[in-house]
Amino acid sequence: MEPFEPDPPPRSPSSLEVHTVDAVDSPEFALLLWSLRRCPVVGLDAEWKPVRSVGCDHHVSPGDGLGRDSPPAADLLPRSFPTVSLLQIACRFLRRPTDPRVGDSPVFLVDLLSVPLDALWEPLRDMFESPDVIKLGFRFKQDLIYLSSTFSAQGYDPGFDRVEPFIDITSIYYHLKNQHMGKKHPKNIKSLASICKELLNVSLSKELQCSDWSCRPLSRDQILYAAADAYYLLEIFEVFQHKILAKANSATTIGSEKEMISGSSFSNILPSPNSCEELDMSYGDKLLLQESDKRPRTSRRREKKRLTSRVKHTQKLISDEDWQGPPPWDISFGGDGNPKFLCDVMVEGLARHLRCVGIDAAIPSLKKPDPRHLLNQAYKEKRVLLTRDAKLLKYQYLVRNQVYRVKSLLKNDQLIEVIETFELKISEDQLMSRCTKCNGSFIQKPLTLEEAIAASRGFQVIPDCLFDRNLEFWQCTDCKQLYWEGTQYRNAVQKFVAVCKLND
16 A cells, blocks of 8 residues: 655654643643634544552553552452543644644643533533544554543543534544445554555654653653644545545646635535535444443453453562662573573563663564463573563463563663663763674674675665765674664664763
């Protein structure tokens, strides 16, 4: 599938018009209400804060079971939905708004921990149910369930049980990819980041997805992440509009197209079909929450297994997430003294950073390994398994001192955390001494230009601009990838010298 290039290109997150709504008497709140009444297209997303079990003060992440210090008895308490702490609403106006305070694509971050819910319930309900507003989302049903639960818990029952008309970004993506697919989607649905990369050529980082959204104030990175998630829904929808308009050009005159585009009603946003009902049937859907959706539930078999396992291994599970040591490469345990790690899919970016500072960091040998396979690989290769999945820690009793849960979210912070936790010795000579692609080692002696050209033939292209420069070439002994000490190499060295504070 060829990428679709919107015109103009999508904005970067740092250039978005973002309004943080945290008080009823603020100008931002008034602007939000004004926009909700007039905007024909909105992108919706939500972030949650950790669940607190009834009668327990320990944090519980959504879907992750108990917090690290929570007693097993807390499992017997009623389950509850996560509380939505931030609602993102990105608005797209077809023409320049009359209010000078707002542009054509403002993004509102509504702080549900600060703004009274009674001031939001009616405007949000009207927007969700308005036939004149297209609502866009990515797997938004789960967000709607949690949002409805958040309002219901404060007495606004039944919360929100309907969003109509609604168009899922997944439906747009697969319509652009295959117009004959209809509403049937493959089982392996692409992530929003993948769709943004393919349709918009935009890299959407998801590093902050699991950050604590109950903490205030939000960091700048959290604000930009939350705003981008909602804003790029509008950009993907615009790609969809362009394709529909291009198709309509072959069947309509220029005059009729101008007439359709200049209209302000929902039915004129897309030229065909013309009515809301036809648009909803052809391209969109409606979100309707049933009573069963409003009750937290879990498999009885899974719940019984979880309770039995937690009671049986209480003392062996997560009593402390801090590293206890010693690592399996310790010489006193028969190791070779060289630090070695295995990074699961949640910290693959950390694996590349570790390789850049000369540390042996492998990734799972299987594409979708189960916990047993990860632990077996770590044990056989005498590695420490690095992960952000708290569930993996419960297998710690199977292999002592070979699982560590990385607490930091950003790759640079994760790298520093691992270096400090395991007391790794990093020198400038180690930087860029491993293959970042496969974790292999480099050949002992650098290649000449002639040797590099011969080694790259039919495998890798060496840019012509390197031929008249006196550069050293290095080749990975495993994957045969060639590297040279060019601008990217020097920039990487400078970056990791700064990150690891090697000049201090």
